[in-house]
Amino acid sequence: MADDYPRIEPAGSLTMAGANRIWTHPQFLVADVCKITGTTPKALEHFVSPKRGLVRLIGAHVNPGTGRRRIFSGGQVLMIAAAYTMSRIGFPQRYVRTLAEDVERRAHFRGLPGGNLQTGMKIATYPMNEGDDWVVTRLFKEMGQEPVLPVAVHLLDVDRLIDQVKAQLEAMIADEEVPDFTVPDPEPEPSPYSPASNFYREWEKSDKGRWIYVGLSEEETEELLAMQGSEIQGDDLVIVGEGRGESERFLELIEKHERELLRRGGMDMEGDE
Structure with a gap:
């Protein structure tokens, strides 16, 4: 030192x-x-x-x-x-x-x-x-x-x-109980990418009450989740396997989803003015 x-x-x-x-x-x-x-x-x-x-x-x-x-x-x-x-x-x-x-x-x-x-x-x-x-x-x-x-x-x-x-x-x-000063670990918070948190407002409910990516249908959401090696369990986004890589279809669905997020963000900002 x-x-x-x-x-x-x-x-x-x-x-x-x-x-x-x-x-x-x-x-x-x-x-x-x-x-x-x-x-x-x-x-x-x-x-x-x-x-x-x-x-x-x-x-x-x-x-x-x-x-x-x-x-x-x-x-x-x-x-x-x-x-x-x-x-x-x-x-x-x-x-x-x-x-x-x-x-x-x-x-x-x-x-x-x-x-x-x-x-x-x-x-x-x-x-x-x-x-x-x-x-x-x-x-x-x-x-x-x-x-x-x-x-x-x-x-x-x-x-x-x-x-x-x-x-x-x-x-x-003093042969007394020894105090424990361990600071407990915080309770895990939902992933910001999961519907439970929806921090980035990526999710919404379909007409059937199922979680879907904003801008995608139920079928498209399931397709994209499978490509990511994920699935929705309740309100949680769970990793269940390895992703399939960034195929042309994967990029197409991601672009569609993100385009709708940007469009809605623009509408929200206009409404605040």
Whole structure:
């Protein structure tokens, strides 16, 4: 990573005293790490490998040798969570280690007196225009003027991750139910090309109540769908096979359909004037 990577320097010595003990005291097993981070035991081996690991974990309790259980501190669990989270969204693995270490420093920094002067920390990362380095920019709620960022970045909500991991670690220590902060996948929306959505207004009902392409008859619609390897099931457009390619007849039906769409669009625009 670039030499001017923004480090988060702690104010004072990091010790096992006070609130930071949860980050420094080894007490979490592989199963705990997997539960919190979402990784698997096999993937965790890759993350903590002394030679090729994505995070640098110091301590004999992490790599104790054959036949002995690995034990992790809360800070190490946090580092793995940050590394796994960023790796899943495509952040370069060669830079994950440095980013994970900065996330752990932030957790220690927040636990010290006067260490939480800026809140809502996020890290925005994106590739530089030239070379292989990545730009890493810290964002805080208190920033008077946010830096100019590209339209697309990798964004890690650092303080939110720290709070979530801390809550999960505390629940494990107290032998309570571990909170699940997984964001559920959104319900799939209908394809914009299907009658259910009809986003492009390509469909209408025939006199018999069947979905047809605008400008085409029922027979022509079935013919075009077959050429596309599709069929209508209820209100959904479903792929059922491979298309037949763009034959002369295919292009003829597409042109007829699109010509009617354009004609109707023109009529709508005239009506709005």
